[in-house]
């Protein structure tokens with residue numbers, strides 16, 4: 001089941017590559033009207049402001065980089081970015097959008113990826129919620145190994161809020177980690193989507209030995225900033 005869902009998630013994002021940004025920029029099926037859209041972008045501004053409090057660093061690792069929505073922010077913080085994603089279609093959009101020699105892309109399934117070096121900052125957004133619980137600890141341990149001592153992590157993810165998803169998705173609070181996702185052409189995929197509460201996320205990151213501060217925005221987002229303090 002776990003391997004199957006990992007593959008479905010990759011296929012889902014490959015097929016969704018061209019429509020992914022519509023979610024973040026609240027277009028089409030994701031347009032929730034002026035007031036809710038404003039709320040969304042106000043909360044995105046809080047995330048960006050928290051991220052940009054990080055002082056400039058040399059080398060950033062971005063995991064599950066997607067189409068570049070956050071890679072472009074990271075370019076303002078790091079001299080070099082290594083951006084990893086499993087979906088070649090998504091990487092291509094990111095590459096075309098940013099056209100930056102400072103960003104080097106790698107195509108990896110993060111569940112088979114092993115860090116080859118250590119970075120000053122490791123960042124991932126809207127990714128941890130797709131990591132199946134039984135693989136969470138081993139994934140976070142790899143993240144830990146990929147951060148240098150004194151280096152940082154910054155994580156962004158979704159809070160449970162039904163208006164964050166498309167108008168034709170009903171987000172049920174039914175305790176299931178599996179969600180059905182539909183594309184514009186009607187194709188359906190089963191994916192994992194977890195909604196961490198701050199204390200749960202803090203606990204998981206502490207198990208992986210990160211010292212973190214976890215915050216939420218009013219409706220839509222959870223974010224964590226952490227440090228690797230020991231070997």
Ligand SMILES: C[S@@+](CC[C@H](N)C(=O)[O-])C[C@H]1O[C@@H](n2cnc3c(N)ncnc32)[C@H](O)[C@@H]1O
Pocket residue numbers: 006009010013014063064065066067068069070084085086087090108109110111124125126127
């Ligand atoms: C919700 S998107 C987030 C993208 C980006 N971080 C952002 O915030 O815009 C999840 C990303 O994870 C990638 N992904 C899915 N399964 C993966 C896997 N097993 N290994 C690496 N990347 C994967 C998808 O291709 C997609 O780009």
